[in-house]
Amino acid sequence: MTAFDPTAGAPFDDSLLSAWLDDECTPAEAAAVEAALASPDVAARLAEVASARTAVRSAPWPEPPAGFWDRVHAAVDAADGVTDSVAAPAPVVALPVRRRPTRWVAALGAAAAAVVAAVVLVPGPATVRPAVGTLVDAHALRSSIQGDAASTLAPIAVSAGFRP
Amino acid sequence: MSTPARFARAAVVTVVAAGALVGSAAWLVPDAGAATDPVTVLERARTATVREDFSGTVEVSWKVDGRWHAERTPxxxxxxxxxxxxxxRQAEGRGHxxxxxxxxxxxxxxxxxxxxPAPAPDRHWKLSVRPGPQIAGRATDVVTARDRATGKPRLKEFTDRTTGVLMRRTVLGPDGRPVxxxxxxxxxxxxxxxxxxxTTPARRAADAARTPAAVRSVPDSVDAPGAVGDRYRLVSRYRRADGTVQxxxxxxxxxxxxxxxxxxxxxxxxxxxxPVDVSGADAVGYETAGGTVVVWDHDGVVRTVVSDLPAADLADFARGFDDRHDAAGGWLRAVGDYLLGPFGWR
Structure with missing residues (x-):
């Protein structure tokens, strides 16, 4: 394509108007179009192009007639020498053996993933540090409910801390 | 004999007979003031603090490796x-x-x-009562609890004869000696x-939410047999603030x-x-002022048992608790687990 030079008096290429509307011009072509739009004639042609583009893009797509695409496909197949009914069976060729992971390998992987998930996600058993002194006092408190209160509570007053 | 003379002689005979009757009764009963029903004596002692005022000093003593330890408190x-x-170091009780x-x-x-209610005291024990020694200057009756199988005394409770207040509780080992x-x-x-x-200061009730709460069932992860051996009966279940079940x-x-x-x-x-052997588990035992303690773990549960039972008896209890747990594979337990397992409680 020839670059438009408004100063050279060369004829204006109307295809640039469409390209300009689609923002597909190079910087130089865009500058040329915008300079040419100073001409009322060019501006009128730009309006016509824009109107035509809008009309085309808003028109509904026509539905092809019934069997159109079947005929197209048959024509393409005929051109390639292939038909559905007479196609000779292709010789069976053994594919190169592609070793796939055996099931036990997959199971092992799943088990390993489960173990990792269990270790990471499932909390382990809590470590318990019995507060023996507190539990001894708790037993005394409970015993005092159904027993003699003085003798059952007295150990609480003397068992400061846990002294075996 | 005249009528007045006969009346006089009859009166003398009556007085002598009555005197003889009273005298023989006093001779037959060693101490006419002593109690005769051990169960009544124990019940009277259990509730004495609700009826009677008292003050004094109590001594708590416990034996460790043959040596006595003692502490006193008002x-x-x-x-x-x-x-x-x-x-x-204080404790106070009013009602429950x-x-x-x-x-x-x-x-x-x-x-x-x-x-x-706890089982009746004479359900598993052979009880007797007789006059006891003076304790802190008070006359006492002593109730002795004997093992029905061995006849050995295992507990003595001395009560004040006048008020019924418990003056002393002595726990005896399998050999009959105090521990x-x-x-x-x-x-x-x-x-x-x-x-x-x-008056009870208001502050004492401030953290009542941390006190153990009575529960009707326990988590499925812990065991709570209704009885241990043929002697101990489950009376209550509680859940403590930290999740521990008591x-x-x-x-x-x-x-x-x-x-x-x-x-x-x-x-x-x-x-x-x-070291204490609890059904094969290596348990740890202690003697403290507040009682004997055994700690061990079993099937992912840490257990601590506390009682004023002698060490040998508490170890038997612990073994009975675990044995019952292991033998509890019967159909009744299976049905219970099936029905209640989805709820996480049984």
Whole structure:
């Protein structure tokens, strides 16, 4: 394509108007179009192009007639020498053996993933540090409910801390 | 003989006969003031602090490796409120409320009533009562509980003959020798007029939410047999604030608390104790002022049992608890697990 030079008096290429509307011009072509739009004639042609583009893009797509695409496909197949009914069976060729992971390998992987998930996600058993002194006092408190209160509570007053 | 003379002779005979009857009765009963029904004596002692005011000093003594340890503490009952200890080691009880004072002040310790009666004391024990020695200057009756199988005395409770207040409780080992004792060594007041109970500071009830709560069932992860052996019966279940389950068993004279918590026992955190074999598990045992203790873990649950039972008896209890657990694969348990398992409780 020839670059438009408004100063050279060369004829204006109307295809640039469409390209300009689609923002597909190079910087130089865009500058040329915008300079040419100073001409009322060019501006009128730009309006016509824009109107035509809008009309085309808003028109509904026509539905092809019934069997159109079947005929197209048959024509393409005929051109390639292939038909559905007479196609000779292709010789069976053994594919190169592609070793796939055996099931036990997959199971092992799943088990390993489960173990990792269990270790990471499932909390382990809590470590318990019995507060023996507190539990001894708790037993005394409970015993005092159904027993003699003085003798059952007295150990609480003397068992400061846990002294075996 | 004239009629007046006959009346006079009849009167003399009647008086002599009555005197002889009273005299023979007094001869037949060694101490006419002594109690005769041990169960009544024990029940009277159990409730004496609600009826009687007293104050004095109690000594708690326990035997470790053949050597006695002893500590004393002041004790009083005023208008139904029992107070023990002083300073930063105190406990107080009124009704079924209990408070404990430590270095950080008072806190609520218990506020649950017993939800089931303990077995009758003569259900598993052969009881007898006879006059006892003077304790802290008071005349006593002593109830002796003997093992029905061996005939050995295992517990003596000495009660004040006048008021019924428990003066001393002595626990005896399998050989019949004392291993633990709680009793008055001095009494400054006992009986007489009752006083107004002391006011309970409001602060003592501030953290009542931390007290154990009675529950009707326990988590599926812990075991709570209704009975251990043919002697101990489950009386109550509680859930403590930290998630620990407390089960309370009784045979009528001895109470045993079982504390269960899910997890594994951090043995390094335990104070060095005595090795105890609980159904193959390496348990640790202690003798403390408050009772005998055995700690072990079983099937992912850490168990701590506490009682004033002698060590040998508590170890038997622990083994019975685990054995019952292991043998509990019967159809009834299976049905219970099936029905209640989805709820996580049984």
């Amino acid at each position: 004790v009083s009952a005023t208008g139904g409120t029992v107070q023990v200890g002083a300073g930063t 409320d209990r408070w404990v004072a430590g270095v950080s002040g008072w806190r609520a310790g218990w506020d649950e009533a017993a939800d089931a 633990r004792r709680v009793g008055f060594v001095e009494v400054s007041k006992l009986g007489g007029s009752r006083s107004t109970p002391p 089960l309370y068993y009784s045979d009528g004279l001895f109470g045993v608390s079982v504390f269960e918590r899910e997890g594994t026992l951090d043995r390094a955190s335990l104070t060095r104790g005595d």
